[in-house]
Amino acid sequence: MLFNTTAFFLFLSVVLILFYASPRPWRKYILLAASYFFYGSWNARFIALLLTLTVIDFTAGIWLEKTPPGARRKAILILSLSSNLGFLGFFKYYNFLAGNLALLLGRPVDSYFLHIVLPLGISFHTFQSMSYVVDVYRGEQAAVHNPIDYALFICFFPQLVAGPIVRAREFFGDLLRWNPPASSDVSRGLFLLALGLTKKMAFADQFAKVANLYFGNLAAHPAMREAWSGVFAFGMQIYFDFSGYTDMAIGMALLLGFHFPVNFRRPYLAASITDFWRRWHISLSRWLRDYLYIPLGGNRHGRWNTYRNLMLTMLLGGLWHGASWNFLIWGGYHGGLLAFERAFRSDTERPWPGGLLYPLKAAATFVLVLIGWVFFRAADLRQALQVLARIVSRTPGHGLLQHWHFWLVGIALAVAIAEERGEMVERIMKTPALAYAAALALMLFCLDLFGVIDQAIPFVYFQF
Amino acid sequence: MRRPIWVSFAVACALAVAGATALDALVFRTPWYVSILEPDSSTGLFELVLARERDAQQRNGANLVVTLGDSRFAYAPRLANEVASRTGYVFRHAGVAGSDARAWYYMMRDLDPTRQRYRAVVIGMNDYDDEDEFNDPNDDIRALHYVIARLRLRDIPEFAASFDSAALRWEALRGAVWKGIVLQADLQDFLAHPNWRLGKVAQYRRFFDFWTYNYLETDRTMTGLAIDWKTMRATLPPGLNADQKGTIENALLRDPAPQTGRVAAFRRHWLGKIIDLYRGSPTKVVFLRLPRGPLVRPDNLVHKLSSSVREFAARPNVMLVPEHAFDSLEHPELFRDAIHLNRQGIARFSPMMAGEVGRLLDAPAQRASR
Numbered sequence: 129m130l131f132n133t134t135a136f137f138l139f140l141s142v143v144l145i146l147f148y149a150s151p152r153p154w155r156k157y158i159l160l161a162a163s164y165f166f167y168g169s170w171n172a173r174f175i176a177l178l179l180t181l182t183v184i185d186f187t188a189g190i191w192l193e194k195t196p197p198g199a200r201r202k203a204i205l206i207l208s209l210s211s212n213l214g215f216l217g218f219f220k221y222y223n224f225l226a227g228n229l230a231l232l233l234g235r236p237v238d239s240y241f242l243h244i245v246l247p248l249g250i251s252f253h254t255f256q257s258m259s260y261v262v263d264v265y266r267g268e269q270a271a272v273h274n275p276i277d278y279a280l281f282i283c284f285f286p287q288l289v290a291g292p293i294v295r296a297r298e299f300f301g302d303l304l305r306w307n308p309p310a311s312s313d314v315s316r317g318l319f320l321l322a323l324g325l326t327k328k329m330a331f332a333d334q335f336a337k338v339a340n341l342y343f344g345n346l347a348a349h350p351a352m353r354e355a356w357s358g359v360f361a362f363g364m365q366i367y368f369d370f371s372g373y374t375d376m377a378i379g380m381a382l383l384l385g386f387h388f389p390v391n392f393r394r395p396y397l398a399a400s401i402t403d404f405w406r407r408w409h410i411s412l413s414r415w416l417r418d419y420l421y422i423p424l425g426g427n428r429h430g431r432w433n434t435y436r437n438l439m440l441t442m443l444l445g446g447l448w449h450g451a452s453w454n455f456l457i458w459g460g461y462h463g464g465l466l467a468f469e470r471a472f473r474s475d476t477e478r479p480w481p482g483g484l485l486y487p488l489k490a491a492a493t494f495v496l497v498l499i500g501w502v503f504f505r506a507a508d509l510r511q512a513l514q515v516l517a518r519i520v521s522r523t524p525g526h527g528l529l530q531h532w533h534f535w536l537v538g539i540a541l542a543v544a545i546a547e548e549r550g551e552m553v554e555r556i557m558k559t560p561a562l563a564y565a566a567a568l569a570l571m572l573f574c575l576d577l578f579g580v581i582d583q584a585i586p587f588v589y590f591q592f
Numbered sequence: 593m594r595r596p597i598w599v600s601f602a603v604a605c606a607l608a609v610a611g612a613t614a615l616d617a618l619v620f621r622t623p624w625y626v627s628i629l630e631p632d633s634s635t636g637l638f639e640l641v642l643a644r645e646r647d648a649q650q651r652n653g654a655n656l657v658v659t660l661g662d663s664r665f666a667y668a669p670r671l672a673n674e675v676a677s678r679t680g681y682v683f684r685h686a687g688v689a690g691s692d693a694r695a696w697y698y699m700m701r702d703l704d705p706t707r708q709r710y711r712a713v714v715i716g717m718n719d720y721d722d723e724d725e726f727n728d729p730n731d732d733i734r735a736l737h738y739v740i741a742r743l744r745l746r747d748i749p750e751f752a753a754s755f756d757s758a759a760l761r762w763e764a765l766r767g768a769v770w771k772g773i774v775l776q777a778d779l780q781d782f783l784a785h786p787n788w789r790l791g792k793v794a795q796y797r798r799f800f801d802f803w804t805y806n807y808l809e810t811d812r813t814m815t816g817l818a819i820d821w822k823t824m825r826a827t828l829p830p831g832l833n834a835d836q837k838g839t840i841e842n843a844l845l846r847d848p849a850p851q852t853g854r855v856a857a858f859r860r861h862w863l864g865k866i867i868d869l870y871r872g873s874p875t876k877v878v879f880l881r882l883p884r885g886p887l888v889r890p891d892n893l894v895h896k897l898s899s900s901v902r903e904f905a906a907r908p909n910v911m912l913v914p915e916h917a918f919d920s921l922e923h924p925e926l927f928r929d930a931i932h933l934n935r936q937g938i939a940r941f942s943p944m945m946a947g948e949v950g951r952l953l954d955a956p957a958q959r960a961s962r
Contacts, residue, residue, distance in 0.1 A: 134762075311600070314598075314601055315601070315604075318601060318604075318605070322608075530780070530783065530784035531783060531784055532780055532783040532784060535783070561600065561603065561604050561607070562607065564604055565603075565604045565605075565607035565608045565611060566608075566611060568604065568605070568607075568608030568611075568612075569607070569608040569609075569610075569611025569612045569614075569615065570611075570612075570615075572608060572609065572611075572612035573611075573612045573615040573616065573772075576612060576615075576616050576770045576772035576773055576776070577772050577776050577779060578776065578780070579773070579776075581766075581773055582763075
């Protein structure tokens with residue numbers, strides 16, 4: 129059940145009606161049942177996996193709380209993390225490792241393959257669950273004693289399959305002291321739901337058509353402009369797709385009285401790769417920083433260790449996205465760029481809009497990010513290298529994008545700049561009802577003219 | 593008393609939907625967008641035919657006869673009008689390839705709002721009997737694309753409900769309310785190449801009547817086609833292309849479908865609405881059975897349960913051209929595939945058809961004068 133389908137909106141309407149029509153003590157049960165129904169509508173068998181991980185980490189949390197510091201406590205933590213990473217490793221990385229092992233042994237790549245179906249959202253909910261256990265181990269989070277509460281934390285349907293990765297204290301803060309959403313929350317939630325849907329269906333899916341056309345048949349598009357338009361289209365697709373999903377998730381959560389962290393802050397306006405990672409998939413960056421980069425030593429042990437830690441964090445971040453050399457290279461590419469920036473970073477770097485060089489820096493950052501997306505989107509390393517070679521090819525050819533694609537980009541850029549300068553969305557929330565309705569009407573009209581209605585193109589991050 | 597929050601948001605949502613609908617209407621329910629439609633699209637072609645026939649009404653006298661049908665009703669108005677001195681009628685064709693009775697109803701409603709422009713509306717039928725095939729005529733979503741520019745707000749409930757499947761009803765309802773959803777591909781194509789589109793539209797406006805009035809069909813034939821109806825095996829003429837073979841498979845060698853009455857219900861509804869448009873008007877509604885094909889399927893393959901067209905004949909302003917009037921044209925050398933007449937077939941059919949219709953329209957007057 130994709131967020132951009134009629135079926136999902138029917139489901140959401142029923143959940144909202146049941147949720148608010150029910151007595152307060154029943155509401156979390158309704159959310160839990162709805163979340164398992166949502167997950168089961170994709171593949172009911174994996175509910176067992178979700179339940180298993182829920183039971184393991186819920187139990188681990190309680191044990192950790194009861195166990196004094198020492199080896200036993202560490203063993204519980206390791207047991208819990210191993211379970212999560214074991215499941216994640218098996219479902220996500222087994223075939224990758226088996227394929228590479230087979231190649232090392234000189235055997236056909238699929239010699240040791242298993243027919244494994246990747247459970248939806250496994251990367252997200254395992255990371256969320258692990259963060260809870262680590263927080264309890266560190267004493268930063270009290271163990272949860274109600275299994276229903278914990279199960280809801282893991283499977284809450286707005287963010288179950290593609291985040292944002294919510295920290296336990298954020299979620300339980302809302303759940304245990306639940307209040308009906310304020311008028312401003314409902315207004316923001318509804319707006320974000322419409323905005324996310326518009327980003328996904330009118331922007332991302334239109335660019336997806338071009339990106340799929342290019343990457344789906346590279347042989348038919350050998351020239352430079354075709355390569356640039358394919359890569360640019362994917363850059364637009366992935367941003368609008370993922371941030372659109374996130375907006376919808378945050379919006380739905382607000383309508384249900386929960387507050388999710390911001391996950392995107394206009395990343396293509398970033399003036400450096402460091403800045404980009406402060407704006408892109410913020411909940412993952414925060415997770416990687418808190419549970420990987422800082423435990424590895426962060427920037428506390430000298431320059432070279434900082435570079436190493438950055439590289440390791442980004443390599444693992446890349447691998448988190450998918451089991452392929454492409455994702456590893458993508459992570460390494462960003463790790464390298466981050467380390468490079470760290471080495472040459474000016475201490476006087478000013479935030480936007482300061483500095484005359486800002487447009488140049490932002491453009492350069494955007495191009496660097498686009499080059500990284502080649503590895504992210506290409507089917508394999510060979511295809512990625514082919515695309516990169518075509519980007520610098522001397523055969524100009526013809527672009528695959530139409531004028532109106534650039535109009536869409538122009539509109540998005542204008543909105544992003546307005547948002548960056550003055551939090552435009554926040555101001556719309558505070559406008560009179562008529563102006564608010566007009567903003568919603570414009571989004572609906574955008575869907576009317578550009579929404580890819582009948583194809584239900586899946587969200588890019590659903591595969592992770 | 594303060595209103596609950598949800599009421600405020602319901603009002604805001606309702607205003608937003610109304611606003612989006614108004615913006616959609618501003619673009620797609622005004623004549624502006626119709627004037628720049630891609631001429632080679634379903635909607636664009638339908639609108640071009642409508643505009644062409646409106647112009648023709650100004651140029652021609654009171655003896656206009658308009659014909660409706662799909663691509664099978666392929667005659668040449670120029671040839672039909674060459675016998676105008678004999679028949680006294682001027683024939684115009686408002687048929688659109690791929691269209692059906694649902695689309696013809698909206699065509700006639702808007703083409704002849706006073707119900708007095710034509711002496712007759714001639715509707716070409718494949719068969720006077722109602723034979724169900726595997727495709728449900730109610731669920732032909734192409735109708736939405738043909739008539740989208742014609743649909744008014746009050747048409748929406750009936751039009752959407754005329755589809756059988758729930759998914760198509762929803763698609764029709766959604767598209768009829770927010771026309772942008774149906775026309776967005778056309779709009780995007782226009783935005784991609786606006787000058788090219790405007791040039792093409794201008795060219796079509798200028799020459800469409802000339803092109804279509806003087807169009808010459810291919811002279812390919814099906815000579816050599818034979819079918820053993822017992823074994824349902826065909827002997828094909830040499831050099832047939834995939835389209836020609838496809839029509840043989842679909843039209844001649846098709847398996848009989850269960851006779852459920854869907855076609856009869858569809859015809860009764862939509863042809864009935866066309867007849868109702870002309871109730872009490874001087875315009876006659878004339879049905880004619882088109883030449884069926886290079887070979888004709890034996891009657892015993894399907895037992896047809898009804899004949900809605902013959903039922904219509906009992907109404908005062910409805911007439912039927914004799915069913916077998918064009919049987920003499922059902923020969924392989926007069927067809928380009930299994931359903932469409934070729935150039936020679938059209939050359940023979942056009943004056944024949946004009947003559948038959950003319951005779952039929954004159955007959956009551958003659959009867960009255962006797």
